[in-house]
Amino acid sequence: MKCLVFDIWGEFGQFRKFYTTSSPLTFSFPPRTAIAGMLAAIVGIDKDEYLKYFCKADAHIALRILKPVKKCRVSYNLIDTKTAKIMSKIQNRTQVTSELLKDCAYRIYLSHENVELYNKIKDSLTAHKCYYTLCLGLSEFLANFGFEYEGNLSKAEVEEVNLVDSVLPLKEDVTKVEFELGKEYFKDIVPNEMNEDREVIEYAKVIYERNCKPIKCIAKGIYNTSEGEKIVFL
16 A cells, blocks of 8 residues: 655644634644645645545545644634725724644645545645645645655554554554553544535544654554554544
């Protein structure tokens, strides 16, 4: 199985949690659904149809956190543009505090059943070109990206203890997680797949280490990359 590996980073990012309203909170990393949108932006697939190209059956996606997770809070003054025809005359403002990611960087691993689409993504990554502007969640949080390598994947031994570099989905095939001293573990529930109507059809429980350290575990779905990284697909 071939795998494309590339990094994406930016100064700020926000991947809004689905259960927050007036004070938006952010996930610590882009969920699989957001990564699918990034890949579609790179090759120029329309937002109304890209989800069918990146379903779990065809697109195998994993993510590694490259920089320690840092978050900050920023207050926005929201204005009602429907009632005020002249911007300078706006009087009513609503202040909303939003949680943002700061100085974030991630490594994305992609294997795809569609060879033509896989090669198209590879060509765009190696040429450092994207069809739509790449961002980290919101359009104002511009992102940069860089191709790392294309490697072959091999399955790790099932019964062995492995140090997984990627975010670890807590599936039924994860039989053991060893929590080590000096590491900061967090667990979250993230949207993992949407249908073509943009309805979330699957959520995933995941565990990650805030300071980018590997997670020691026994699981069935661990893959070794040709560069020595160990990943689990979301």
